[in-house]
Amino acid sequence: MAESPTPKDAAAVILLRQNTNPDNPEVFWVKRSTKLAFLGGFHAFPGGQREASDSDVSVGNCDDPERAAMISCAAREVFEEIGVLLTRGSETLTVGQRASLLDDLESGRMSWPEQLEHYGLKLSAADFTFVGRWVTPPFAPRRFDTWFFLVNCPPKQEPRVTGDSELEIGEWIAAGEALAKWGRSEVIAVPPVLHALQTLADGLTDDLVERFLSIPQAHREPTRRIEFHPNYICFPVRTPTKPPATHTNCYLIYNSSEILVIDPGSPYEDEQQALAAGVDDLMAANRAVREIVLTHVHPDHVAGVGALNDHLEKKTGARVPVAAHRLTAELLNQFTVDRHIEDNDVLILNGEPKIELRAMHTPGHARGHLCFYDGRTGALLSGDNVVGFGSVLIDPADGNMRHYLDSLERMRSLPNLSVLFPGHGPAVGNPREKIDEYISHRLQREELILAAVREGHASPAEIVARAYTDVPQKAHAMAARAVLAHLEKLAADGLVTRDASGNYSPIHSA
Ligand SMILES: [Zn+2]
Numbered sequence: 265m266a267e268s269p270t271p272k273d274a275a276a277v278i279l280l281r282q283n284t285n286p287d288n289p290e291v292f293w294v295k296r297s298t299k300l301a302f303l304g305g306f307h308a309f310p311g312g313q314r315e316a317s318d319s320d321v322s323v324g325n326c327d328d329p330e331r332a333a334m335i336s337c338a339a340r341e342v343f344e345e346i347g348v349l350l351t352r353g354s355e356t357l358t359v360g361q362r363a364s365l366l367d368d369l370e371s372g373r374m375s376w377p378e379q380l381e382h383y384g385l386k387l388s389a390a391d392f393t394f395v396g397r398w399v400t401p402p403f404a405p406r407r408f409d410t411w412f413f414l415v416n417c418p419p420k421q422e423p424r425v426t427g428d429s430e431l432e433i434g435e436w437i438a439a440g441e442a443l444a445k446w447g448r449s450e451v452i453a454v455p456p457v458l459h460a461l462q463t464l465a466d467g468l469t470d471d472l473v474e475r476f477l478s479i480p481q482a483h484r485e486p487t488r489r490i491e492f493h494p495n496y497i498c499f500p501v502r503t504p505t506k507p508p509a510t511h512t513n514c515y516l517i518y519n520s521s522e523i524l525v526i527d528p529g530s531p532y533e534d535e536q537q538a539l540a541a542g543v544d545d546l547m548a549a550n551r552a553v554r555e556i557v558l559t560h561v562h563p564d565h566v567a568g569v570g571a572l573n574d575h576l577e578k579k580t581g582a583r584v585p586v587a588a589h590r591l592t593a594e595l596l597n598q599f600t601v602d603r604h605i606e607d608n609d610v611l612i613l614n615g616e617p618k619i620e621l622r623a624m625h626t627p628g629h630a631r632g633h634l635c636f637y638d639g640r641t642g643a644l645l646s647g648d649n650v651v652g653f654g655s656v657l658i659d660p661a662d663g664n665m666r667h668y669l670d671s672l673e674r675m676r677s678l679p680n681l682s683v684l685f686p687g688h689g690p691a692v693g694n695p696r697e698k699i700d701e702y703i704s705h706r707l708q709r710e711e712l713i714l715a716a717v718r719e720g721h722a723s724p725a726e727i728v729a730r731a732y733t734d735v736p737q738k739a740h741a742m743a744a745r746a747v748l749a750h751l752e753k754l755a756a757d758g759l760v761t762r763d764a765s766g767n768y769s770p771i772h773s774a
Contacts, residue, residue: 266507268402271409275338276311278395278414278460279348279423281436286468291461292346292423293442294434295451298694302406305683305693307442307451309460310423310434311410312341320377324352326389334411335392340376342415344369346423346434350392350415351385366426391415395463395473396482398456401490403500403511404690405653409484412456414476439464449641452492452683452693455481489542492691493643493683495519495619499542501530503564509654509688512564514539515645518546521615522554525584526636526645527687528568536571543572544579552580554613557605558588559647559687560630561595561662570599587611589625591632605634621645626675628668629656635675642682644675650698652689657742658749665706665753672703706750713750714770717760722767724748 281290291309298305314337323332339350349362357365365383368374374382392413400407417423425434437445443461445451453461459482463475481487490498495518500511512529523546530536543553553576558566573583585602593601605611607625612618621636629648636645648656649671658665675681676699684692692698712731721727724747725740732743751768754760760768 266510268510269405269407269508271399271407273314273334273337274312274408274410275314275334275341276309276410276412276456277338277342277350277392278309278412278464279342279346279417280414280468282417282419285438288438288440289464289468290436290438291442291464292417292434292436293457294345294425294431296693297430297432298697300430300694302404303454303690303693304697305452306691307453308457309412310342310345310431311338312345313337313408315340315376317375317377320375321380321387324386324388324390331389331394331411335387335389335413336376338392338411338413338415339387340369345426345429345431347426348417348421348423349385350418351380351387352391353383353385354418355420357383362421393473395460395476396456397484398481399484399486400454401486401488401500401511402502403509403513403653403688405508410456412460412476414473447494449493449643449682452691454492454690455487455490458491488538489516490690492685493641495617496643496685497542497546498685498691499539501528501535501539501568502532503529503535503567504531505529505564505688506654506657509651511688513685513687513689514568515685516542516546517613517619517621518551519613519615519617519619521551522613523547523551524554524611524613524621525556525572527559527565527647528556528572529563529565531563531567533571536568536575539568540572540575543576547579551615553584555603555611556584556586557611557634557636558586558592558601559635559645560633561588561592562630562648565648565687566596566598573599589632589634591627592630592634593632595632611636624671624674626671628664628666628671629658630662631664633671635671637678637681639680642678642680644678644681644684644695646675646684646686646692648687649675650684650692650695650702651686652684652692653686654688656702657746659745660749660752663745663749665710665749666756668749669703669706669753672699675699676703709746710750710754713747714754714759717751717754717768718770722769724751727751727768 279292284290318337319333321336425431497516503512515526517524587603590604609623611621624635716727716730724744
């Protein structure tokens with residue numbers, strides 16, 4: 265079974281504006297570029313991964329070398345990303361000098377430790393208030409063990425997103441307003457960012473740091489419930505899924521009175537119990553589970569249905585109905601599907617806010633695959649059609665490349681599409697870019713495959729060797745299934761033909 269990626273050291277800075285209102289302080293937040301493959305389009309605080317030389321800087325008032333290195337990392341990242349120099353002695357530098365320092369750092373003419381040394385700049389731990397260490401849950405392709413520091417913006421320095429950075433915009437915003445934007449589903453952010461905003465929105469009180477550190481997640485305990493948008497909890501559960509992914513996202517969609525559970529997919533008892541506890545938490549506030557809904561038939565999306573219903577029956581005396589597309593229901597025999605969901609059916613959660621999800625029959629990865637679209641917020645539950653971790657396998661005959669590309673086009677054309685909540689990995693904050701990338705990747709592959717057939721390579725195995733030179737040998741068996749899916753599409757498109765022994769040859773247009 266695949267191992268989750270090991271978390272890498274990182275640091276982030278929650279920068280407080282000078283003379284800000286202590287009841288609702290302003291912080292500097294940034295929007296990550298939608299071009300970024302990982303967490304593109306997310307709102308975040310400036311920060312990034314530790315570099316080897318970060319530990320070559322001496323930090324005053326700090327006798328813990330690890331903490332010193334993370335403070336140095338935080339300061340360097342803030343300088344690189346938003347041009348603010350959090351060192352003592354930087355007040356003697358002019359704006360122009362700071363700019364040329366930044367230029368030297370980014371071009372590699374001078375290292376971070378050399379700069380501090382050369383200009384007599386000093387870091388002091390007294391300027392960096394530690395407010396928690398958060399570890400990315402083991403469902404993401406990249407994981408970080410991130411130290412968060414609360415820092416006052418030095419006088420006469422104005423943060424701005426630097427030219428070639430990975431950030432789209434940066435701005436001062438009152439913590440309460442930032443939180444309200446999240447509440448209106450206008451932004452997506454990861455749990456530590458939301459926790460920081462919530463904590464700050466309650467004011468710069470004497471117990472501020474205590475409140476930051478009051479939850480286990482601020483002490484490296486991975487978060488189980490991830491609320492990228494309000495009312496949509498992403499609850500990754502460990503599953504025997506296709507590597508490199510190790511988890512499948514179950515979604516708990518809730519409002520004031522009802523809960524919808526999508527894809528409880530773990531066959532493991534400890535994970536089923538964790539999910540049941542998450543559902544119990546939501547039910548404790550007088551909510552009822554309305555239905556268990558399945559995006560598609562694959563075991564890593566359905567294996568926990570029975571256990572969850574056993575749990576609910578024990579708790580409430582009744583099982584909840586299970587709903588899926590008819591083509592999914594036909595393939596399932598381990599439990600009964602009580603209701604069929606067809607294309608364009610609307611799932612409604614009664615209560616506040618009223619949540620309406622339009623079902624979209626989107627075959628390709630599986631015949632009965634469904635996506636669910638919330639037109640109010642632009643969120644699309646994309647199942648396994650687009651994922652935040654790993655790649656999507658199109659495996660005939662249940663998988664169909666032609667249908668898959670049509671489904672991607674249909675998803676892409678949703679009028680208000682703003683975010684994808686996939687079956688694996690983090691939310692996708694740049695959905696159109698991501699879907700375009702998927703489509704063009706498949707079409708490029710198709711061209712290579714067609715070229716291989718035209719060169720005389722006839723069987724999927726031969727074609728893999730020709731068209732998947734970038735894929736390691738051990739993945740070739742799986743790639744052969746994808747090639748077959750492409751060949752079936754090319755045959756349906758009238759570009760190749762298949763003989764009785766399963767070999768393919770090109771059809772030349774007259
Ligand atoms: Zn699947």
